[in-house]
Amino acid sequence: MSAPRRFETEGRPEITVRVRVRYAECDPMNVAHHSVYPVWLEIARTELLREQGLAYRDLEASGVLLVVARMNLRYKKPALYDDEITVRCIVLPSAGVKIEHAYEVHREGVLLATAETTLVCVDKTGKMHPVPASLLE
Amino acid sequence: MSAPRRFETEGRPEITVRVRVRYAECDPMNVAHHSVYPVWLEIARTELLREQGLAYRDLEASGVLLVVARMNLRYKKPALYDDEITVRCIVLPSAGVKIEHAYEVHREGVLLATAETTLVCVDKTGKMHPVPASLLE
Amino acid sequence: MSAPRRFETEGRPEITVRVRVRYAECDPMNVAHHSVYPVWLEIARTELLREQGLAYRDLEASGVLLVVARMNLRYKKPALYDDEITVRCIVLPSAGVKIEHAYEVHREGVLLATAETTLVCVDKTGKMHPVPASLLE
Amino acid sequence: MSAPRRFETEGRPEITVRVRVRYAECDPMNVAHHSVYPVWLEIARTELLREQGLAYRDLEASGVLLVVARMNLRYKKPALYDDEITVRCIVLPSAGVKIEHAYEVHREGVLLATAETTLVCVDKTGKMHPVPASLLE
Numbered sequence: 001m002s003a004p005r006r007f008e009t010e011g012r013p014e015i016t017v018r019v020r021v022r023y024a025e026c027d028p029m030n031v032a033h034h035s036v037y038p039v040w041l042e043i044a045r046t047e048l049l050r051e052q053g054l055a056y057r058d059l060e061a062s063g064v065l066l067v068v069a070r071m072n073l074r075y076k077k078p079a080l081y082d083d084e085i086t087v088r089c090i091v092l093p094s095a096g097v098k099i100e101h102a103y104e105v106h107r108e109g110v111l112l113a114t115a116e117t118t119l120v121c122v123d124k125t126g127k128m129h130p131v132p133a134s135l136l137e
Numbered sequence: 138m139s140a141p142r143r144f145e146t147e148g149r150p151e152i153t154v155r156v157r158v159r160y161a162e163c164d165p166m167n168v169a170h171h172s173v174y175p176v177w178l179e180i181a182r183t184e185l186l187r188e189q190g191l192a193y194r195d196l197e198a199s200g201v202l203l204v205v206a207r208m209n210l211r212y213k214k215p216a217l218y219d220d221e222i223t224v225r226c227i228v229l230p231s232a233g234v235k236i237e238h239a240y241e242v243h244r245e246g247v248l249l250a251t252a253e254t255t256l257v258c259v260d261k262t263g264k265m266h267p268v269p270a271s272l273l274e
Numbered sequence: 275m276s277a278p279r280r281f282e283t284e285g286r287p288e289i290t291v292r293v294r295v296r297y298a299e300c301d302p303m304n305v306a307h308h309s310v311y312p313v314w315l316e317i318a319r320t321e322l323l324r325e326q327g328l329a330y331r332d333l334e335a336s337g338v339l340l341v342v343a344r345m346n347l348r349y350k351k352p353a354l355y356d357d358e359i360t361v362r363c364i365v366l367p368s369a370g371v372k373i374e375h376a377y378e379v380h381r382e383g384v385l386l387a388t389a390e391t392t393l394v395c396v397d398k399t400g401k402m403h404p405v406p407a408s409l410l411e
Numbered sequence: 412m413s414a415p416r417r418f419e420t421e422g423r424p425e426i427t428v429r430v431r432v433r434y435a436e437c438d439p440m441n442v443a444h445h446s447v448y449p450v451w452l453e454i455a456r457t458e459l460l461r462e463q464g465l466a467y468r469d470l471e472a473s474g475v476l477l478v479v480a481r482m483n484l485r486y487k488k489p490a491l492y493d494d495e496i497t498v499r500c501i502v503l504p505s506a507g508v509k510i511e512h513a514y515e516v517h518r519e520g521v522l523l524a525t526a527e528t529t530l531v532c533v534d535k536t537g538k539m540h541p542v543p544a545s546l547l548e
Binding site for chain 1: 471
Binding site for chain 4: 160175176192193194217218219
């Protein structure tokens with residue numbers, strides 16, 4: 001998937017969350033370890049679900065799971081310990097059993113990273129399940 | 138609980154596992170973050186269960202859970218990235234619904250940390266459950 | 275160290291921070307893994323430092339490090355995914371090269387865990403260093 | 412980058428490491444959380460460096476850092492707690508300041524995930540630095 005173009009994202013559901021970089025998330029290079037970004041993306045994505053009226057906790061309780069099937073990340077500048085960063089998450093046009101999200105991580109207007117994920121919706125037995133319509137628009 | 142005395146540990150079930158310190162486990166001080174030690178203790182404890190004839194995976198599948206109720210750690214010297222460390226785990230005399238373990242973390246004969254944990258055995262509903270006898274001796 | 279008694283904590287520097295339990299922090303028992311609590315304690319402790327006028331980031335930059343030498347935790351009730359919890363952190367009477375903190379983790383008034391830590395102040399070479407006075411009161 | 416084709420990988424430096432899935436790495440879906448895979452990839456990549464004669468610890472000590480600039484992951488099947496998995500890592504043809512690696516994660520012959528990363532070589536000031544030749548072939 002290429003990076004989302006402007007006209008695609010206009011009017012799409014989106015959210016921006018603030019996260020402070022934890023000491024335990026930083027590595028000997030003095031920057032947030034690259035494995036932490038997926039956790040931040042998940043926080044933003046989950047908050048977006050909540051804004052769309054669906055706590056992921058309740059979704060799971062109802063027997064529907066969203067599984068990460070694909071994740072692409074590009075790291076442009078490091079995030080440092082104690083930085084307050086923002087993670088913007090937007091739902092890309094999606095259909096069927098998949099939801100695509102795109103992300104931007106910023107610190108004070110500076111772009112630190114971009115990412116995209118594809119989630120697949122499954123039931124408790126692992127079978128594909130249509131994404132609840134409220135999550136797509 | 139005081140530190141295990143020699144005579145208490147003689148003949149007790151024990152194990153020593155080797156772990157290499159991961160880059161992602163180290164922090165800006167260039168040492169393993171203190172929150173990683175509980176993960177290492179758990180690895181040793183789990184391997185000891187396996188040696189005692191009970192994979193924790195199977196225990197959980199049978200509806201019996203071991204929950205950490207107490208954990209004490211003393212950090213004496215840092216573990217560095219890429220260090221190969223050993224974690225020794227020993228079952229202390231325990232009974233009823235609890236198992237007590239003591240731990241020592243070493244790097245090439247140098248003591249890095251000591252710890253003790255208390256696990257409580259519960260069923261899926263959270264009710265206390267006697268510890269399977271095979272785990273205590 | 276025994277649990278802090280009321281009269282000891284009165285007037286001591288303290289802080290309460292809110293943390294939302296992340297999905298990645300939860301384990302197959304559906305609760306926050308016990309190794310995550312030390313990370314939450316550190317967040318509260320760091321925020322208290324900041325309130326005391328000293329960002330830990332600046333402290334490290336000045337060549338003074340605070341190293342965890344001891345940590346005791348008691349887990350009473352589980353924290354669940356998406357729970358909003360509070361971590362209360364208080365500086366206990368400390369002196370010399372050590373700072374002692376006590377902690378309580380709550381969810382909506384229910385006590386989930388208590389903890390204490392001892393930090394030791396060192397310089398970049400690892401030598402003991404007096405704790406900056408502003409952190410002790 | 413497309414997936415490595417067979418003829419590209421023949422004769423390229425590669426390694427396969429074994430990793431056991433830790434309890435703390437698993438989430439409420441009872442599978443390894445997707446943010447753990449980058450940590451496993453790093454373990455394999457680091458072991459490959461070591462086989463190529465260069466411990467990453469020594470590389471960093473010499474003032475040369477390898478920074479993750481890009482990471483793509485495709486998750487095909489879940490890894491479960493206590494699974495023993497293998498991570499195969501191969502150096503793709505690379506030049507200049509970049510190293511490209513491709514990865515496959517298997518459990519007993521079943522492909523669980525594939526990934527690629529691009530590392531950029533920098534010095535301590537963050538300036539681009541040619542990749543040490545011994546790492547490329």
